[in-house]
Amino acid sequence: MGGDGQALANKRSLLQKSRVYVTAADLELRQAKEKTTLKSRTIERWSNCALSLQPLEAPAAFDTAGDVFSKQSVINYLLDQKEHSDCAAEVEKSKPAIRKLTDVKEIANEVGSDGSICCPITGYSTTSGVHSFVGFWGCGHVISASTISVSQDLKSQIDVECPFCGLLSFYVCLVCDDTDTAESQRKFLRHYSKMFRKRPREGDLDFASESASKKQ
Structure with missing residues (x-):
């Protein structure tokens, strides 16, 4: 034993x-x-530009995949692609799907010196690492996800009013946890983002009209 x-x-x-x-x-x-x-x-992802990997600077922007950028880095990236169009295909494999400046939305919130962005409703900071945020494409406001009803169904992101300013558009889940979720969101919202490339008022009318027809 x-x-x-x-x-x-x-x-x-x-x-x-x-x-x-x-x-x-x-x-x-x-x-x-x-x-x-x-x-x-x-x-780290909220504090740094997804393109340059340098500290996030104002003005900042986001794309339909939910990545966050310094807008100047996006401009530099697009200019560089234009000058080196020969290797553009190779660059596309490792960089976000940004081909025009209209593929990103400038963030309306103020950006702190440390790259932080605060929700104008809750005061939550993006660099806390504990809160989720969404960005509204129509107005550019970055809002805490806790202020709206967030669903896993991508269709629920369409035809939603910004809880801060009331503008009707769609929202983007920012800094997604995995690349598959981000890519699915980008593909789904691509069409809707194109509708906002027109003048704001025309875009709002087109968006509202199409959203209404989809509900019927």
Whole structure:
């Protein structure tokens, strides 16, 4: 019996060392690390331009995939693509799908010196890493997702009033957790973003008209 007990103890020790045996404490520690990593990644993405990877500067902008940029970096990127059109196809593989300046929406909120953007309703900061935000394409306001009813159904993002200014448009979920979600959103909202390339008033009328016809 004594020998059997020692054998079991040795086996447990070997399992712990090989990381096959996972205790509740190990699991909690792992989950805490993953949560901290996700938070750090979110803060990093909100604090830096998705194109230049440099600190976010005003004026800032976002695209339909939910990435956030310094607008000047977008301009520089487009100019560079125009000058080096020969390798544009290769660049497209590693850069966001931005071909025109109208593919991004300038953020109406003020951008802090540290790259932070605060929701004008809740006061939540984008660089806290704990809150989710959406951007309204019609007005450019970045709002805390807690102020609206957010659904996983992409169609629910269409024909929504900005809770801050009341302008009807669609919203973009910003800084998505994974690339698949961001890409699905970009493809779905591509058509609607084109409607706002006209003058604001015309765009609003076209958008409202099409939204109404889709509901019928």
